Amino acid sequence: xxxxxxANSTFSFGTxxxxxxxxxxxxxxxxxxxxxxxGSYSLGxxxxxxxxxxxxxxDECRAxxxxxxxALPVAPQTVRQAMHFxxxxxxxxxxxxxxxxPDGQVTLEWYRSPRRTLSVSISPEGEIHYAALLGxxxxxGTEPFFGDVPRVVLQLIHRVGSDERRNQxxxxxx
Amino acid sequence: xxxxxxxxxxxxxEFERLPRAPIIEAVIExxxxxxxxxxxxxIQERLKPKxxxxxxxxxxxxxxQQLKIExxxxxxxxxxxxxxxxxxxxxxxxxxxQFNRESFVVSRLYPYESWEQFNKEALRLWRMHVQLxxxxxxxxxxxxxxxxxxxxxxxxLKFYLASPPNTPRKLxxxxxxxxxxxxxxxxxxxxxxxxxxxxxxxxxxGTQDAALILDVDVFSEEPFELRNxxxxxxxxxxxxxxxxxxxxxxxxxxxxxxx
Amino acid sequence: MKxxxxxxxxxxxxxxxxxxxxxxxxxxxxxxxxxxAFIPHPWPDxxxxxxxxxxxKEMWExxxxxxxxxxxxxxxxxxxxxxxxxxxxxxxEAAPIARNLNHANVTGWPADKPAQKMIAQEIxxxxxxxxxxxxxxx
Numbered sequence: 001x002x003x004x005x006x007a008n009s010t011f012s013f014g015t016x017x018x019x020x021x022x023x024x025x026x027x028x029x030x031x032x033x034x035x036x037x038x039g040s041y042s043l044g045x046x047x048x049x050x051x052x053x054x055x056x057x058x059d060e061c062r063a064x065x066x067x068x069x070x071a072l073p074v075a076p077q078t079v080r081q082a083m084h085f086x087x088x089x090x091x092x093x094x095x096x097x098x099x100x101x102p103d104g105q106v107t108l109e110w111y112r113s114p115r116r117t118l119s120v121s122i123s124p125e126g127e128i129h130y131a132a133l134l135g136x137x138x139x140x141g142t143e144p145f146f147g148d149v150p151r152v153v154l155q156l157i158h159r160v161g162s163d164e165r166r167n168q169x170x171x172x173x174x
Numbered sequence: 175x176x177x178x179x180x181x182x183x184x185x186x187x188e189f190e191r192l193p194r195a196p197i198i199e200a201v202i203e204x205x206x207x208x209x210x211x212x213x214x215x216x217i218q219e220r221l222k223p224k225x226x227x228x229x230x231x232x233x234x235x236x237x238x239q240q241l242k243i244e245x246x247x248x249x250x251x252x253x254x255x256x257x258x259x260x261x262x263x264x265x266x267x268x269x270x271x272q273f274n275r276e277s278f279v280v281s282r283l284y285p286y287e288s289w290e291q292f293n294k295e296a297l298r299l300w301r302m303h304v305q306l307x308x309x310x311x312x313x314x315x316x317x318x319x320x321x322x323x324x325x326x327x328x329x330x331l332k333f334y335l336a337s338p339p340n341t342p343r344k345l346x347x348x349x350x351x352x353x354x355x356x357x358x359x360x361x362x363x364x365x366x367x368x369x370x371x372x373x374x375x376x377x378x379x380g381t382q383d384a385a386l387i388l389d390v391d392v393f394s395e396e397p398f399e400l401r402n403x404x405x406x407x408x409x410x411x412x413x414x415x416x417x418x419x420x421x422x423x424x425x426x427x428x429x430x431x432x433x
Numbered sequence: 434m435k436x437x438x439x440x441x442x443x444x445x446x447x448x449x450x451x452x453x454x455x456x457x458x459x460x461x462x463x464x465x466x467x468x469x470a471f472i473p474h475p476w477p478d479x480x481x482x483x484x485x486x487x488x489x490k491e492m493w494e495x496x497x498x499x500x501x502x503x504x505x506x507x508x509x510x511x512x513x514x515x516x517x518x519x520x521x522x523x524x525x526e527a528a529p530i531a532r533n534l535n536h537a538n539v540t541g542w543p544a545d546k547p548a549q550k551m552i553a554q555e556i557x558x559x560x561x562x563x564x565x566x567x568x569x570x571x
Contacts, residue, residue: 015368016316016391019270019281020199022374023320026389029353029372057457068454068499069480099457099467103474109467111460114558119468119550131468131550133558140547144313146205146276151395 037091046095050086053098054079054106061100072104077124081145082106085122088149094161096120105129110160118156132156180362185410189417192432196321196388197286202296202409203316205277206309206400212275214257217306221260221273224302228262228271271299278303289413297406310400316393317412319420322374323386323428334386334428335371351375364396365412367419390419443525443537445516448484451560452496453508459562466511466562468553474546478538483527484512485535493565495533509564517559521552 015027038044060066061074082098085108096108105121118132122145130153131140143150214233222231235257259274272279280296303309323334331338331349339354341347353372360367370389392412398404421429443449451470453459458470473479482495493507500507515525524541542549 016201016203016318016393017272017277017279018199018201018318018320019272019279020283020320022198022322022387023201025374026320026370026372026387030355030370033353060455060457065503066455067458068452068503068505070476072475097457097460099469100455101469101472101474102476103472107467107469111462114465117554117558119554121546121550129546129550131547131554133554138551138554140551142547144207144276146313148314148395 034091043091046093047086047089050095050098050108051083054082054086057098057100057106061104066100067102069102071100071102074100074104074106075124078104078106078122081124081126082108082122084147085120085128085145085149088145088147090149090154093154093157110157112160116160118153118160120153128153130156132160134159178361181360183360183363183411183414185407185414187414189421190429191288192429194432195286196323196432197319198284198322199318199320200282200286200292201279201316201318201320202293203277203279203314203318204300204303204312204405205314205316206307206312208275208307208309210306210308212259212307214260217273218260220306221262221302225262225271225299228264228269230263230265230267232261232263234258234261234272234274269295273303273306275307278307293409293413300405304400311397312400312405313397314393314395315405315408315412316391317409317416318389318391318393319416321388321390321420323388325373325383325386327383331386332425334424335388336423336425339371360415363411364394365392365415366394367392367415369419369423371423388420388423390416390423392416392419441527443483443515443527445514445519447515448512449481449515449518449525449537449539450484450492450496450510450512451479451481452499452510453562454500454503454505456508459508464562464564466557466560468550468557470511471553471556471560472549473539473542474549477542478526478540479518479542481525481537481539482510482533483535483537487535495535496565498532507565509562511557511560511562513556513560517556518552521555523552 015030017023018026038047057074058076058079061071064073065071066073086096094110096110099107099109101107101121105123108120108122109117111117115133115135118130121129123129126145128143128145128150129141130143132138134156139152139156141152143152218231218233259272262271262273263269268283268285270279270281270283278300280299282292282295286292325334339349339352341349351373353370355368355370358367358369359365368389368391370387370391372387372389374385374387376384392415394408394412398408453466453470458467460467471479482492484492487495492510496507496510518525518539522541523539526538526540528536528538530536542552
């Protein structure tokens with residue numbers, strides 16, 4: 001069977017919601033399976049790091065003016081949304097680095113170089129604002145977050161990461 | 175890797191109707207953000223009179239519960255994230271409709287009758303949701319059918335499944351359970367299909383046989399505008415994919431038992 | 434430099450500084466700056482300091498004043514030429530204040546958050562992080 005791994009098939013497990021006991025059973029089994037995988041060192045390290053960074057950020061940015069210029073505090077609700085978003089990232093996704101913006105939104109960044117980077121802002125209401133530099137191309141916009149990472153964001157994460165792998169392959173051939 | 179040719183989808187393709195189809199839940203989920211005010215009192219007042227055949231109403235809120243365990247301390251917090259929507263259930267408990275701020279969901283539980291009836295009812299309820307919530311764009315659309323096939327004593331999984339799970343080569347072991355999910359993209363279309371197969375253990379040991387679950391979830395995460403019949407067209411195409419996935423996942427022998 | 438002799442017009446080749454007190458704005462991988470450091474929201478303008486004829490000592494004193502307001506450590510500054518925000522269709526207005534006569538505002542930001550982020554990305558891509566002597570470990 002042909003296997004194609006694209007940004008559209010990066011092992012996300014968003015499901016159509018069911019109401020029956022059996023739907024709940026399937027969801028529980030899936031979550032247990034994911035937890036077992038995340039319990040491993042190799043697959044669980046990235047999500048654990050992100051969670052730890054988010055917890056540290058919540059402490060550091062609790063007070064107003066944390067940036068020296070009058071920034072709004074990062075609210076607990078915003079940190080929870082960011083954790084929820086991180087949990088929704090497909091297994092094996094590169095771990096982002098965590099930051100914050102003066103309006104109190106949490107940022108998750110995937111970075112390869114100054115012109116190969118994606119920044120995602122998460123609002124307490126669950127809006128996702130993103131901006132990406134991809135060489136001479138750029139992409140930016142807003143998507144609602146309903147529990148699954150928006151496809152456009154997954155594609156951008158993949159693009160930021162894939163060029164790194166292509167660069168590595170190019171370098172190894174020299 | 176070369177690109178696959180676009181999969182041909184003919185929504186008018188016909189499938190065998192199975193009088194004893196093993197469907198225990200059929201779901202249509204439409205995730206679309208409400209763009210009109212969404213307040214509990216108002217929504218309940220406007221919906222209830224329109225749904226006399228759904229007399230059981232439950233108000234649903236969202237909450238987040240967190241447990242933090244550290245050496246020497248355990249902290250539990252509970253946060254009310256506000257009202258989410260209403261859950262309407264028919265008197266016979268077979269039909270469930272969820273009207274939420276971020277989504278609309280219709281479930282038909284066993285016994286499933288036909289796609290025509292299910293789809294018609296789903297669209298009727300959806301139009302009510304649109305009048306209240308005024309969404310303009312769908313973020314995610316899902317058509318999910320969950321099948322439950324009781325395992326007959328003596329029959330192995332290969333009797334039911336076209337691709338049953340296997341134990342490792344040269345290692346004859348007894349299968350006690352499995353959970354297998356395939357995620358498949360549809361070439362040339364904005365759809366994906368999740369096929370989940372797992373074993374449902376008996377509710378109480380020794381009371382009845384285990385059952386095989388075949389869960390087919392066809393979905394699209396490509397946003398689209400709600401106009402020109404786009405929703406109805408996609409539902410028809412997704413239903414076709416669901417049927418192909420189901421009929422392609424079971425054996426001919428298993429099919430006979432559903433006739 | 435005396436206030437009355439400071440030029441009002443900020444030239445394209447002038448350097449502007451954004452003082453950094455929040456460690457997570459500095460990327461540990463290559464010590465570049467995240468775009469988060471250049472987001473103006475919730476304010477309409479981005480506050481910066483013109484290098485204009487300031488010595489390094491004077492520059493750091495201004496930065497330390499900002500850090501002192503928060504009761505924290507000054508980590509460094511992000512330097513960028515005025516032409517960079519101007520290339521993103523922003524304006525730079527000299528806005529001296531009592532404790533910083535070289536203060537300026539980068540104005541004209543779009544209201545749309547993702548558009549702000551995109552501009553901040555472009556600025557960050559061209560900015561240079563200069564650590565304080567303390568942060569460098571000198």
